[in-house]
Amino acid sequence: MEKKSESSTDEIKTGSTRREFLEQVSVITAGTALSVSLKAAKLPTNRKFYQEEGTVEVSFFINDKKMTLELDPRTSLLDALREKLHLTGTKKGCDRGQCGACTVLVDGKRINSCLKLAGMCEGAHITTIEGLAKGDQLHPLQTAFLKHDAFQCGYCTPGQICSAVGLIKEGHAKTDDEIRELMSGNICRCGAYQNILEAIKEVQKS
Amino acid sequence: MHPFTFIKAGDNNTAIKAATENAASKFIGGGTNLVDLMKMNIEKPDKIIDINILPLKEIKKLSNGNILIGALVTNSDLAYNEMIRNKFPVLSEAILAGASAQLRNIATTGGNLLQRTRCYYFYDTATPCNKREPGSGCSAINGYNRIHAVLGTSDKCIATHPSDMCVAMAALDAIIHVQGINGERKIMFSDFHTLPGDHPEIENILQKGDLITAVEIPALSFAKNSAYVKVRDRASYDFALASAAVALDINNGIIKNARIALGGVATKPWRATEAEQALIGKQVSANSFKDAADIALKNSKELKFNSYKTELAKRTLISALNKIGGIA
Numbered sequence A: 001m002e003k004k005s006e007s008s009t010d011e012i013k014t015g016s017t018r019r020e021f022l023e024q025v026s027v028i029t030a031g032t033a034l035s036v037s038l039k040a041a042k043l044p045t046n047r048k049f050y051q052e053e054g055t056v057e058v059s060f061f062i063n064d065k066k067m068t069l070e071l072d073p074r075t076s077l078l079d080a081l082r083e084k085l086h087l088t089g090t091k092k093g094c095d096r097g098q099c100g101a102c103t104v105l106v107d108g109k110r111i112n113s114c115l116k117l118a119g120m121c122e123g124a125h126i127t128t129i130e131g132l133a134k135g136d137q138l139h140p141l142q143t144a145f146l147k148h149d150a151f152q153c154g155y156c157t158p159g160q161i162c163s164a165v166g167l168i169k170e171g172h173a174k175t176d177d178e179i180r181e182l183m184s185g186n187i188c189r190c191g192a193y194q195n196i197l198e199a200i201k202e203v204q205k206s
Numbered sequence B: 001m002h003p004f005t006f007i008k009a010g011d012n013n014t015a016i017k018a019a020t021e022n023a024a025s026k027f028i029g030g031g032t033n034l035v036d037l038m039k040m041n042i043e044k045p046d047k048i049i050d051i052n053i054l055p056l057k058e059i060k061k062l063s064n065g066n067i068l069i070g071a072l073v074t075n076s077d078l079a080y081n082e083m084i085r086n087k088f089p090v091l092s093e094a095i096l097a098g099a100s101a102q103l104r105n106i107a108t109t110g111g112n113l114l115q116r117t118r119c120y121y122f123y124d125t126a127t128p129c130n131k132r133e134p135g136s137g138c139s140a141i142n143g144y145n146r147i148h149a150v151l152g153t154s155d156k157c158i159a160t161h162p163s164d165m166c167v168a169m170a171a172l173d174a175i176i177h178v179q180g181i182n183g184e185r186k187i188m189f190s191d192f193h194t195l196p197g198d199h200p201e202i203e204n205i206l207q208k209g210d211l212i213t214a215v216e217i218p219a220l221s222f223a224k225n226s227a228y229v230k231v232r233d234r235a236s237y238d239f240a241l242a243s244a245a246v247a248l249d250i251n252n253g254i255i256k257n258a259r260i261a262l263g264g265v266a267t268k269p270w271r272a273t274e275a276e277q278a279l280i281g282k283q284v285s286a287n288s289f290k291d292a293a294d295i296a297l298k299n300s301k302e303l304k305f306n307s308y309k310t311e312l313a314k315r316t317l318i319s320a321l322n323k324i325g326g327i328a
């Protein structure tokens, strides 16, 4: 309680109401946008933003379907899935290996698709959240996530489920603590961890 | 991300030749560090050489009892290997204490050795950093240096070496097998990574085009009595603030031999040989462990926000020694 009253005095001292604060933020945003466009204007005109030469051709199996793509070599597996193949079930959170939202299974192993160059996946069998159900029949983990209410906003869920598929297959997690540890690469901003744990345990047992 | 061309090398020689010819080329193993740094425009290779189809994926026992780990063995495969778990638990524990299950599934042994620091100024291209841009200055020395090193620092750079695996390998006296344009050679682990000194941009003694082919772990009977203890800001999925890899050879309560290496507090995987020497011939006891920890940190150079690391590293080391020595 004491802390709260302290912070409200702070607000009075700096004299910022919520509305003013929002206005300040929008000014800052406008300022940032301005400086970005100024910088962009100074860039040399011959700079390539899209690489036309030296593309990579890659063939892989996405959810058992063979696909061949010609890509800018910079394309991550995540961007290939989402932007080229429109498989948007796999999510982009941090794009830097720190959150697990982009987890997919490559040759049966869970990995972060944001740090994998698509060009490195030649011949690979990739399973995304879209490929887990068999027709109308959900994957047991999908059913368990629904049953245990293992999500709120759902943004981390495709990654959590693909990661859990990998975890169960690996077979190293026996206790609750071990499951938590080996699922720590999947962050849930909504904090659904307890229910995710219950869902995984149920499928592990069956 | 800077544009690059992408090639796949079918054999070691092709990979090495391509890398030697192009100064701005890079091998890619798992890509978990390189691609991250490329996204941040810190690494800007113009050619990526994919080495993933090279035959470097085996873990073998050699006739002399040593273990040879191919450079492309993933961190997961290495950590869960039965031989490693039984004979070198410290290595398995160190790897499993790092990153996440997904990252370990792609990260390779060779790539882990060469992963770059997590100093946040190194990652922030808006700030000066001698490692990223030699001569530009170090933002950390007078900045917010809570995660930075207290051992092996210089007035040019105080960044820690981030790897957990390397701390265990330092304790185990690993040998790095390298193939370059002039043939093959072996490098002792302690010689492999370099101190920042005046050139923090140089982090190891590899030459342009050198391919790491394997890491050899010499047989060490008492390594089965080893452990890795890591302290970090969260319970999992974070880099070490302090860590310790230890192995003890104990006979009738007397320490016959010891191996100690520290992580999270030094600019390279830090072998603490003087502390090891101090333990030899001593009784397993709280006092001898405390003395060893004091010796390991006696040259600690603290800065404004990382002074806690001296005590943290000592306690981390003592905790690892207690675990192995059987002191509760």
Ligand SMILES: Cc1cc2nc3c(=O)[nH]c(=O)nc-3n(C[C@H](O)[C@H](O)[C@H](O)COP(=O)(O)OP(=O)(O)OC[C@H]3O[C@@H](n4cnc5c(N)ncnc54)[C@H](O)[C@@H]3O)c2cc1C
Pocket: A096, A097, A098, B026, B027, B028, B029, B030, B031, B032, B033, B034, B035, B036, B051, B071, B072, B075, B097, B098, B099, B100, B103, B106, B107, B108, B109, B110, B111, B112, B113, B114, B115, B162, B163, B164, B165, B210, B211, B212, B213, B237, B238, B239, B240
């Ligand atoms: C979110 C996150 C958390 C992490 N947490 C931890 C942690 O707690 N502890 C920890 O230790 N690590 C941690 N890591 C780092 C991780 O361990 C490394 O990224 C990984 O080990 C690098 O291996 P790689 O094969 O992916 O390397 P790459 O990214 O492929 O390569 C790294 C470097 O090595 C070079 N290289 C690769 N293979 C060879 C070879 N055979 N010969 C010569 N050069 C080669 C590349 O050119 C590149 O310069 C974390 C990473 C992330 C993204």
Ligand code: SF4
Pocket: B117, B119, B120, B121, B122, B128, B129, B130, B131, B132, B137, B138, B139, B140, B141, B148, B156, B157, B158, B159, B200
């Ligand atoms: S500590 Fe090293 S890596 Fe960090 S800012 Fe200073 S020079 Fe750069």
Ligand code: FES
Pocket: A091, A092, A093, A094, A095, A096, A097, A098, A099, A100, A101, A102, A103, A112, A113, A114, A115
């Ligand atoms: S988007 Fe890949 S780990 Fe966050």
Ligand code: FES
Pocket: A150, A151, A152, A153, A154, A155, A156, A157, A187, A188, A189, A190, A191, A192
């Ligand atoms: S359910 Fe919202 S982030 Fe996990």
